[in-house]
Each structure stands twice: as C-alpha cells, then as structure tokens.
Amino acid sequence: MKYPTKLSDAAHILAFIALHPECDLTSGKLAESVQTNPAYVRQLMSAMRKGGLLLSVKGHPKPALAREPARISLLDIYRAVEGDKPLLHQDTHTNPACGVGMNIQLALQSFYMDIQQAAENRMRQITLRDILDQYHARVKESSK
Amino acid sequence: MKYPTKLSDAAHILAFIALHPECDLTSGKLAESVQTNPAYVRQLMSAMRKGGLLLSVKGHPKPALAREPARISLLDIYRAVEGDKPLLHQDTHTNPACGVGMNIQLALQSFYMDIQQAAENRMRQITLRDILDQYHARVKESSK
DNA sequence: GCTGTAGTTATTATATTTTTTACAGCAACA
DNA sequence: TGTTGCTGTAAAAAATATAATAACTACAGC
Numbered sequence: 001m002k003y004p005t006k007l008s009d010a011a012h013i014l015a016f017i018a019l020h021p022e023c024d025l026t027s028g029k030l031a032e033s034v035q036t037n038p039a040y041v042r043q044l045m046s047a048m049r050k051g052g053l054l055l056s057v058k059g060h061p062k063p064a065l066a067r068e069p070a071r072i073s074l075l076d077i078y079r080a081v082e083g084d085k086p087l088l089h090q091d092t093h094t095n096p097a098c099g100v101g102m103n104i105q106l107a108l109q110s111f112y113m114d115i116q117q118a119a120e121n122r123m124r125q126i127t128l129r130d131i132l133d134q135y136h137a138r139v140k141e142s143s144k
Numbered sequence: 145m146k147y148p149t150k151l152s153d154a155a156h157i158l159a160f161i162a163l164h165p166e167c168d169l170t171s172g173k174l175a176e177s178v179q180t181n182p183a184y185v186r187q188l189m190s191a192m193r194k195g196g197l198l199l200s201v202k203g204h205p206k207p208a209l210a211r212e213p214a215r216i217s218l219l220d221i222y223r224a225v226e227g228d229k230p231l232l233h234q235d236t237h238t239n240p241a242c243g244v245g246m247n248i249q250l251a252l253q254s255f256y257m258d259i260q261q262a263a264e265n266r267m268r269q270i271t272l273r274d275i276l277d278q279y280h281a282r283v284k285e286s287s288k
Numbered sequence: 289g290c291t292g293t294a295g296t297t298a299t300t301a302t303a304t305t306t307t308t309t310a311c312a313g314c315a316a317c318a
Numbered sequence: 319t320g321t322t323g324c325t326g327t328a329a330a331a332a333a334t335a336t337a338a339t340a341a342c343t344a345c346a347g348c
Binding site: 003004005007008009011012015016019032033034035036074087088089090091093094095098099100101103104105106107108110111114115118119121122123126130131132134135137138139142 | 156
C-alpha cells in the first residue's frame, strides 16, 4: 500500500469526528481506526485545519468540523490534503527539441484538463453528509 | 518526476506513429521524442499491442495503429497501459476490527466509483483523432 | 550468415508516500 | 503551580511504485 490514500484517510477522520461529537477524540484513537500512527493523523488534521475544514486546539482532544457536513465536499478535502495535484500526470520530461512531441504533449494537456474537470465536478457534488448517509445505510443494512 | 506518466507516454507514441506512417519508426526514435529509453517504449508498445491498439512485428520497425484514430479512445489507452488501476485509491489497510471505520471506507467506495465513472466517461469521449486534430491546430497556430 | 531491431525479463535508480521519532507548547486538573 | 496528556510541527527513516537500464532471445531483411 503505497498509493496515495490521504483523501481516504482524511475523509475517514472527518467522518469519525462527525460520528463521535461527544467523545474525546485523540489522534491516537483516530489512528487506531485508520490503522496508522497518531502523527500521520495529526498531519492530515493540520492540512484540513489550514484548509478551513476542521477546528482543533492544541493541547486538548476536541476536534470539530468547521462547518456542517453538507457543506464539506470531497473536493474540499482533496484540495486540503493533496493541493492541486492532478489525477492524471503529463510527462513533463519529453524532448524539448522535438517539436512534434512538444505539441503532442500540449494537445494532451487540454484534454487532461477536461478529464480533471469532469472528476472535480463529481467530487464537488459529493459531501461529507452523503458519506455519512451512506455510512448509516450500511450500518442499518448490516444489522438486519 | 515519479508520477505515473504511462498514459501520456503511450498517447505520445500512438500519435507519433499516426503522424509518421511512412517512416521506419524504431523504438529508439520514439524514445528520443519521449526522451526515455527504447526498452520502456517497447514495454508500452507491448501493452498496447496486447490491448489491441497497435500492430507490430518482431524484428522490423514498422509499428502501425490497429484501427483508425477516431476509434481509439484515451480510455482504451489507459486500460492498455494501466489496466484497471483507479484514479483514486482507497485505504485498504484500515482497522478491520473497527466497524465504524470499515463502514466509512465502504461508504467511500461507492463514491469513488462514481468519480471514476465520471472520469472514464470523459476519457471514452476523447479519441486519438481529437488529439491529432488538436496537435495540428497547435502546429498551425505556432507557425503563424 | 550478418546486422539491426523487436519482444521480454530482471535489475537498478529515483521519487513519492507513509511511518517513525522527537520535541516544544497548550489545556485540564489535582 | 506542577504534572500529565495531548497537540502541532518538523525532520529523518522506511516502504514501495514508477521509470530507467541492462541483458538476452528471436525474427526480418539484406
């Protein structure tokens, strides 16, 4: 497992916080659920705090969402933890002296942006609220 | 630069072949344009041959598209060189004993599939023909 | 047969991600 | 006010995926 899973882990953390508003959620407890280490959790939380998604205070374990789940989209989370990293990557290391290759890559660029837009539009529509709803549906289903 | 650029490189190779139907295109010449080594080019070509996009014969440098550019989509190329690797990756290593975390990841899964679908739909619409058209437009533009 | 190239596999190098370690600073509480 | 536990942050280490490289066999064309 060395593919980037920051988005998954970050969403996991946010959902966990939303589901346990009363408890003391230490980075250790969150790390236990994600099965990672507390420092990594704090790194992700730090990124999300900077991204305006999370509120937390140094010293005591009471993280809280900065706004309601319906107003936190997957794209927001992605931006917070991955920045503007695209889903598809161009080869920026082609031969600059080859005009043909250069123009092929430039042509590709515009299409990659289209694909990125298509994915981002979908990510913008999916909110933490949706994820929580889906979570509850699954819990209900499995308890039947 | 260690992000996956196989799709970009594969599309580059296909476009280059489409643009030079007369020439002897050795893996070395293609590698020169992509600025990589011939063996890597051959690996990508091998994947695309297995994916039914490319025709080539061992021993002589005459690669050819298996079908017309308008019938080769970016998704075809992606499938050929990346298989079914998703754009977003779940964290499959969360704590199995944590039912909450488990269900959060399962909930995420369905949304990731949506995003993947959105991206793939766009990739399916973009063909090598489109890329070549865009290429020609850029060449024309830059020669003005 | 000789030469050049494709096809394939294995190894190495490099970049990126995650893990781990460490420590200063704040909150809660006795 | 001192102690404890946690956060926030940085930096170094480990893990691993990707591309680069090397090496080999096999085929085409001359």
